[in-house]
Amino acid sequence: xxxxxxxxxxxxxxxxxxxxxxxxxxxxxxxxxxxxxxxxxxxxxxxxxxxxxxxxxxxxxxxxxxxxxxxxxxxxxxxxxxxxxxxxxxxxxxxxxxxx
Amino acid sequence: xxxxxxxxxxxxxxxxxxxxxxxxxxxxxxxxxxxxxxxxxxxxxxxxxxxxxxxxxxxxxxxxxxxxxxxxxxxxxxxxxxxxxxxxxxxxxxxxxxxxxxxxxxxxxxxxxxxxxxxxxxxxxxxxxxxxxxxxxxxxxxxxxxxxxxxxxxxxxxxxxxxxxxxxxxxxxxxxxxxxxxxxxxxxxxxxxxxxxxxxxxxxxxxxxxxxxxxxxxxxxxxxxxxxxxxxxxxxxxxxxxxxxxxxxxxxxxxxxxxxxxxxxxxxxxxxxxxxxxxxxxxxxxxxxxxxxxxxxxxxxxxxxxxxxxxxxxxxxxxxxxxxxxxxxxxxxxxxxxxxxxxxxxxxxxxxxxxxxxxxxxxxxxxxxxxxxxxxxxxxxxxxxxxxxxxxxxxxxxxxxxxxxxxxxxxxxxxxxxxxxxxxxxxxxxxxxxxxxxxxxxxxxxxxxxxxxxxxxxxxxxxxxxxxxxxxxxxxxxxxxxxxxxxxxxxxxxxxxx
Numbered sequence: 001x002x003x004x005x006x007x008x009x010x011x012x013x014x015x016x017x018x019x020x021x022x023x024x025x026x027x028x029x030x031x032x033x034x035x036x037x038x039x040x041x042x043x044x045x046x047x048x049x050x051x052x053x054x055x056x057x058x059x060x061x062x063x064x065x066x067x068x069x070x071x072x073x074x075x076x077x078x079x080x081x082x083x084x085x086x087x088x089x090x091x092x093x094x095x096x097x098x099x100x
Numbered sequence: 101x102x103x104x105x106x107x108x109x110x111x112x113x114x115x116x117x118x119x120x121x122x123x124x125x126x127x128x129x130x131x132x133x134x135x136x137x138x139x140x141x142x143x144x145x146x147x148x149x150x151x152x153x154x155x156x157x158x159x160x161x162x163x164x165x166x167x168x169x170x171x172x173x174x175x176x177x178x179x180x181x182x183x184x185x186x187x188x189x190x191x192x193x194x195x196x197x198x199x200x201x202x203x204x205x206x207x208x209x210x211x212x213x214x215x216x217x218x219x220x221x222x223x224x225x226x227x228x229x230x231x232x233x234x235x236x237x238x239x240x241x242x243x244x245x246x247x248x249x250x251x252x253x254x255x256x257x258x259x260x261x262x263x264x265x266x267x268x269x270x271x272x273x274x275x276x277x278x279x280x281x282x283x284x285x286x287x288x289x290x291x292x293x294x295x296x297x298x299x300x301x302x303x304x305x306x307x308x309x310x311x312x313x314x315x316x317x318x319x320x321x322x323x324x325x326x327x328x329x330x331x332x333x334x335x336x337x338x339x340x341x342x343x344x345x346x347x348x349x350x351x352x353x354x355x356x357x358x359x360x361x362x363x364x365x366x367x368x369x370x371x372x373x374x375x376x377x378x379x380x381x382x383x384x385x386x387x388x389x390x391x392x393x394x395x396x397x398x399x400x401x402x403x404x405x406x407x408x409x410x411x412x413x414x415x416x417x418x419x420x421x422x423x424x425x426x427x428x429x430x431x432x433x434x435x436x437x438x439x440x441x442x443x444x445x446x447x448x449x450x451x452x453x454x455x456x457x458x459x460x461x462x463x464x465x466x467x468x469x470x471x472x473x474x475x476x477x478x479x480x481x482x483x484x485x486x487x488x489x490x491x492x493x494x495x496x497x498x499x500x501x502x503x504x505x506x507x508x509x510x511x512x513x514x515x516x517x518x519x520x521x522x523x524x525x526x527x528x529x530x531x532x533x534x535x536x537x538x539x540x541x542x543x544x545x546x547x548x549x550x551x552x553x554x555x556x557x558x559x560x561x562x563x564x565x566x567x568x569x570x571x572x573x574x575x576x577x578x579x580x581x582x583x584x585x586x587x588x589x590x591x592x593x594x595x596x597x598x
Contacts, residue, residue: 014382016192053185053393060392065164067129067136073157075135075146081258082144091143092246092255095194099247099254 001039002032104276106314108348114317115344116324117280118272119336120309121287122265123297124241125168131240131264132159132202139303143257151262153197158390161186165264166394168296169209169238170404172266175294175411176233178213180404182396184237186388194256195243203239203267205385209394210236215290216413217282224427231283232271241265260304266296272311272321277337284308284333289412293437307331310364312343314351322347323357327371330364339364343371415440423447423462432470442484442491443469449495454502464498468511476515488519497525510534510582538585540592543576546584547592550575561597569593 003011008027012019019027068074078091087094106113130137133150150157173180185207188200213233220226243261245254268287274280288306291297298305308331313324325347327339347357362371410418412434419430433443446469450461473494477487489497497514500506506514506529517528529535537543550572551558561568576589 010382014190014384058392060394061160062163062166063129063134063160065127065129065162067134069129069134073134073148073150073160075133075148075151077148078142078144081147081149081152087253089250089253089255091145092249092257093144093194094250094253095256097247097250097252097254098194098245 001035003028003035103317104278105317106344106348108352110352112317113314113344113348113351115275115277115340116272116313116315116321117274117276117340118311118324119270119274119280119283120311120326121268121270121284122241122307122309123172123268123287123291123299124305125165125238125264125266125296126298127162127164127168127264129162129164130262131162131165131238133262135262137263139300139305141259143255144259146259147261151197151258153199159202159388161391161394162264165238166209166396167400167404168294169236169266170396170401171294171408172268172291172296173210173213173236174405174408175290176213176215178233178236179211180396180401181207181209181211182401183207183393184209185393186238186391187385188388189239189383189385191383193242194254195245195258195261197243197258197261201240201242202388202391204237206387207393208235208237215283215286217279217286218431219279219282221282221431229273229279231273231279234269234271236266236268239265239267272313272324277340280310280340281333281337284336286412288333289435289437293409293411295409295437301331301333304331308336310336310339310343312340312347313357314344314347322351323359325357325360325362325371327362327364328374335364335366338366338369339371342369346371409437419462419466423459423466425462425466429466429470433466439484442487445491446494446498449492450498450502453495453499461498461502464502465494468494468498472512472515476519480519488522489515493518493524500525500529504536504538504585505529506534506536507582507584507586509577510536513582534583536585537580537583538588540588543580543584543588543592544596546576546579547572547589547596550579551596558597569597572597 005024005028008024008031009019012024063069068076082088082091082093085093104115106115127137129135130148130151133148135148135151136146138146150159170180184204186202187205189203189205190200192199212235215231215233216228217231218226218228241260241263243256243258245256247254249255270283274283288299288301291306292299300306307329310327310330311324312327313322315322325343327343330336330339343362350357361374363374364371416430416434419425419434420427425433432439434440443465447458447462447465450465451458454461473487473489477483482488497511497518500514501508501511514525514528514534517523517532518525521528554572554575557568557571561572572593573586573589576593577584577586
């Protein structure tokens with residue numbers, strides 16, 4: 001697998017990252033280098049090996065349906081949530097107008 | 101139902117419809133955080149650091165969300181996947197602080213299922229149709245944007261961000277707006293029975309993405325468009341009608357349908373293209389590295405199945421087969437889970453009061469509920485949920501009719517008084533002296549008086565004008581202020597007119 005300039009431009013656009021023409025050219029071989037490096041994993045024979053989903057044997061932990069049981073992951077913290085917003089008015093985040 | 105066809109200038113077109121319904125799962129807390137889900141809270145008060153996507157916060161799934169989605173899958177006879185996984189759907193929008201939605205693309209929680217719809221509720225001959233469900237997956241809702249509060253800014257409220265949704269994806273099995281309407285209504289009914297979604301479409305708890313294409317009957321599927329976020333059954337039907345005829349117009353003019361996302365405008369009943377999202381279809385899905393696969397135990401699945409209530413189809417069948425109700429009454433009483441619950445409390449109380457079994461009182465209760473109470477509540481602009489008369493109070497009224505204490509027509513008056521005053525039926529009957537007269541002497545006296553006063557009509561009756569019998573009954577009842585026992589009045593009249 002490899003990418004060309006157009007691919008990199010598209011990925012940059014999807015990720016909303018501004019990349020200049022010169023940077024694009026430089027990134028093509030860099031990304032292809034990374035892809036080639038990862039592709040070496042394809043050389044390992046994994047016949048009969050169950051795909052691994054985590055590096056340690058572990059299962060997904062579930063939470064009970066209780067509001068604000070843990071203050072660190074609960075609500076009612078509007079000031080904290082809005083503290084870093086560039087603009088916060090009347091309890092809302094303010095963003096440049098986006099209209100469909 | 102005859103096949104729905106659009107008559108174009110060049111011939112007939114068939115419409116093909118599939119629905120993706122987003123149903124908010126009824127839970128206290130969000131899908132991956134502990135913040136509340138209640139509707140209508142002050143902006144951004146139900147937002148945790150997880151929902152606001154602050155760096156370093158990790159999602160932990162809410163067990164109840166998974167449980168409700170599994171129960172919903174079981175209610176539509178779907179395959180439940182004991183192993184499923186969450187994926188990231190990447191896109192940028194101001195209502196999505198993470199920059200991705202956690203969803204399930206590759207391994208959804210619920211697989212193939214189905215829903216049976218009645219093609220025409222008014223015509224039992226029309227039959228039923230099975231609509232396939234492709235999958236149900238669990239995902240996060242986004243926040244809400246408000247565009248009209250500030251001249252240059254949009255306001256963002258993240259209260260809804262991270263609330264759990266089920267996305268219920270149908271097969272493209274529907275062929276008319278009416279079928280799509282029936283499917284959505286039935287799905288909503290099932291969700292409300294299961295208790296996995298409250299179905300409040302006006303609060304956004306259920307919204308549909310409507311996929312529509314047209315084709316010549318029998319030919320291959322045409323290119324489809326997707327109209328997003330339509331929030332009522334009526335609007336879904338209107339959106340399909342408009343979108344299908346728009347596509348026919350484009351095709352007949354020699355054009356091509358572009359696969360695109362469209363918006364429905366409820367004001368005009370039309371759809372329009374959402375051009376800004378045209379290049380946003382590459383979502384670069386990948387498994388969410390923050391979440392391990394979701395593995396369900398047999399015990400968990402057993403609890404889900406055991407906790408399912410009687411579902412609409414089964415209930416409807418029981419109402420006609422075991423309780424002996426008419427198909428119409430069974431459909432009306434099972435249409436909503438709350439109505440069915442009210443009715444069942446009523447017949448339990450009724451059976452206890454009258455010392456009969458439920459099947460023996462069900463018909464009386466069903467007829468009274470669908471004609472008398474619904475009518476009276478309608479006049480008051482109320483629904484069953486805020487009825488001033490409780491099922492227990494209604495059972496008392498019905499038992500007075502059942503044992504002949506009052507007649508059916510007096511029962512109407514008593515109901516009005518009950519709604520007005522909140523008093524019990526027996527107390528009202530006692531106070532207003534409404535007890536039915538079974539005193540034959542009094543009935544005979546009233547009948548004699550009526551016959552004497554209408555000698556000419558008696559003559560006509562005896563001459564063969566039998567339709568006048570009803571007139572005599574009416575006059576006698578009027579003379580007795582409605583309190584004569586109808587059967588006895590009939591008997592006495594028949595004997596005297598002989």
